[in-house]
Amino acid sequence: MTTDTLTVGEALVDMLEQAGVDTVFGIPGVHTIELYRGLAASSIRHITPRHEQGAGFMADGYARVSGRPGVCFVITGPGLTNTLTAMAQARADSIPILVISGVNATATLGQGRGHLHELPDQAALAATVALWSHSLTDPADLGDVLARAFSVMTSARPGPVHIEIPTDVMKLPAAAAGFVMPQPQPRHSDASDIDAAARLCANARKPAILIGGGAVRHAAAIRRFAEALDAPVISTTNARGVMAGHPLDVPASPSLGCVRTLLNQSDLVLALGTELGPTDCDMYEDGGFTLPANLIRVDVAGDQLARGVKAALAIQADLGAFIHDMLSGGPSWAQSQPAAGAKRARAAREQAKSELGESYLGHIDLLQEIWQALPDATLVGDSTQLVYAGNMYVEAPRPASWFNSATGFGTLGYAAPAAIGAALGDPGRSAVALLGDGGLQFTLAELGSARDCDADVAFLVWNNSGYMEIETSMTSAGITPIGVTPSAPNFSAVAAAYGLPSRRVQNRDELIAALKDLPRPCLVEYLDAATG
Template sequence: MTTVGEALISLLEAHGVDTVFGIPGVHTVELYRGLARSRIRHVTPRHEQGAGFMADGYARAGGRPGVAFVITGPGLTNTITAMGQARADSVPMLVISGVNATDTLGKGLGYLHELPDQRGMMEKVALSSERITEAGQLPGALARAFALFSAARPGPVHIEIPTDVMVKPADGIAAALSNTAPPAPDAAAVAEAAKLIKAAGRPLILAGGGAKQADAALRRFAETLGAPVVETANARGLLHGHPLCVPASPSLKAVRALMADADLVIAAGTEFGPTDYDGYGDGGFVLPKNLIRIDIGADQIARRPVTVGI
């Protein structure tokens, strides 16, 4: 018999997961039973917060979702700090936790590491939090998580599995692989942006963390326009060593002057947060008047004035 815990490992492999960070415990032992027979590498930190930040670092370095296994209660709360940072920086992270048996939840019966509402707590930090109560729910929950990672603004996702559900039969469970693609740009917006770019004499590109996986395209674009590329902290490493790269904070006066001199600014994957653009709190950053914004989230584009949003 294949249990839910064992099936989870097979499904993660089907989604391309090759590394998991976590600390075994009584609430996740069934997951580890399947992990030992898989090709997935397991890395054991000394603390669950370490597991979370390892998963975060893995995702930042390689562009693939980082995965962490943690026990219920304090094991999961220890991971929240890393999840909060992953949410702030749009880092794809999947945190899979145990939780006490289904019929004990929310009753205050004193079970080990019991919380009043573990999933409710995680919904405040994660982009989504789901509880698996039946084996058949597992493929869909994972598919939704990986679809979010690939086709929307990513961040941390939480899935919890009660200890009594982990041991349920899950024979024949198959992965529901997601082929969800990022949203296609509006053709009219692209055409309007092209007109602005053609007319610009001093274009400048702002690259944020959302452009991290587009190094080659960004390089071609910058070289075609002859435009300097100013990078936020999360974009550092793009165009490494290239003469058009400006790996300095947009909060610096010299960089702000460079931006102000541009007659067109093209911002790719940056939210214009004060951490990058007003790091010294002097209020000296002025949003460019002639601005093209490229972002995977239409809601992000709508938060600030823009000439063209793609």
């Protein structure tokens, strides 16, 4: 079939196939059915969540583990507004998701006459969280618009992109012009910046590296760079696992005093692919996070370098390209007899554990036991006790095996759908969703989505009968707790209603056994003894 015999909706799906898209998350509606005309005949798998927010979170989890943008189809108006929370989470964590929505027919736009799903300016609303939001009105522009969307999502700092297509335009014949997938080239540093960075590295005797989510796709390069510099590598939440098992690994939060001491006792710090955000570096909001004056920041986004901590040397570059340039030709700055870095890293790991309380250490041990039992698992978290502990310290087994919504934008309801997306994005690995009893109820119906697609997911519900973290904060502030004890359903009964096996457990051994034994998808409810 030639392109000029296709409708815009069919041509869009054809172009998504050309771009390598294999999965779309969405809920069809009268304003997107023309997209589904093409989808049914394609090789793209369609996953139906129970809510459009779930579609966005699934696309997020899919993107994190696969390294490819997650794609959503959502309807006009409420479909898009329901997805905005997921788009905001993706924006905060620099995750590429493409949201394609319908919009009312061209002749009705901006009239305010009460058409179905009408918004005053839908594209402008999406633009508040999207890197780019575009309304496609000319079929001839389809290929260029889609190419730009992929370019925006992948060529600089990633994030969500939105394209809306009026319902009447979806039906029009597509123009003959095709689609060419953009092939952005990594941005390299200026030679003068590389020379300056090399001089700083050569003069350093106690360097350290701090990495963020931008490092996830460059794990091997960062290991080589850290070894050459003999520098401990401290990872923020989204970078855990980049240095997995390496003697230079410090998988601990910069919010901890011992990690801050390590950084401030260093004579050079390189901040690589991290925005140095407060929820990573100042979780307790004590204002104690500082960095030495001798700081190199490397980020693909120039505007990010202008925010927050000022660096002695700020370099806008693709992180992989920067490390390649630094290591090329056998770097003269490399340490000839590395030894001190591993010793400093080991001391920081030990001090971090001693700084954490007994409760957090117990949670961290449980997380490590889960990985011992399920070494290939991806742990996807909501805001709950296990996740808070792991964000302070956890030794993840590989990049993108630990991520959650408890930092940055900090939405609840993330883990269940994001874990489904993660399992679909990397079919060879299972996913474990770490959930509180309150947080799961934000997206409880996604248990049915997991059953529909037989996702390899275990939903681990940490049931402490309410929002314990908020209750503790209210008590500490001298406020009588109110609104923090929402009743929970019988989770096992809900799971059974959706056809999921489940087990209620009360100790660690039972929990691990359930995760190992139950067929997927499944639900495991842990009754926190602290709540009686």
